[in-house]
Amino acid sequence: MIQSREVFPLYGKEDFVCPSCSVYSQHDWYEILENQEGDLEISPFLRSLRDNTLARAFSMNERSVSFFKEEVNGYFTDNVTALSLCIHCGKPAFWINGNLVFPHNPSVSLPNQDMPEEVMKLYNEAREISVLSPRASAALLRLALEKLLF
Ligand SMILES: [Zn+2]
Structure with missing residues (x-):
């Protein structure tokens, strides 16, 4: 392994x-x-x-x-x-x-292919800035979750 x-x-x-x-x-x-x-x-x-x-x-x-x-x-x-x-x-x-x-973004997983397009766009943006600004990335992930749940 x-x-x-x-x-x-x-x-x-x-x-x-x-x-x-x-x-x-x-x-x-x-x-x-x-x-x-x-x-x-x-x-x-x-x-x-x-x-x-x-x-x-x-x-x-x-x-x-x-x-x-x-x-x-x-x-x-x-x-x-x-x-x-x-x-x-x-x-x-x-x-x-x-x-x-x-x-x-070397350590962040690619989005799941079943993710809705609008959520995937936010996820990928969060992924791209995760190293430069973890807090901005977290804010985008929260928005992505809100769109997924509501
Ligand atoms: Zn490659």
Whole structure:
């Protein structure tokens, strides 16, 4: 059985519960980097402390590289942004400085398909803002419940 902490999205992780489709699935990673000419380039991987490429380039050991570059979970985060792409639904999630910034709702369940459309709209709005404003989210859920019950 999968432990709950292992299913949450984490920068650089290959398998986690997708914040878009809520399915435990595999994710491909990409970095958007600014090159020396100031143009944006996309790389189909995350630069890792583990592959030691940067350490070799600068003749540094891994410990000094970690002071030289920001990293999360062993991956460098000094990019413009990074994105993970869900193999199941094909939707991207966006990461800045190693933190998931979009979608905001990784831990909230998708609405039940039997939910009335008007209630589902309120539920999804509450879901989207649950991390940014839990109280506003709770107010929307209360309204959704009122519409469901009366
Ligand atoms: Zn997905």
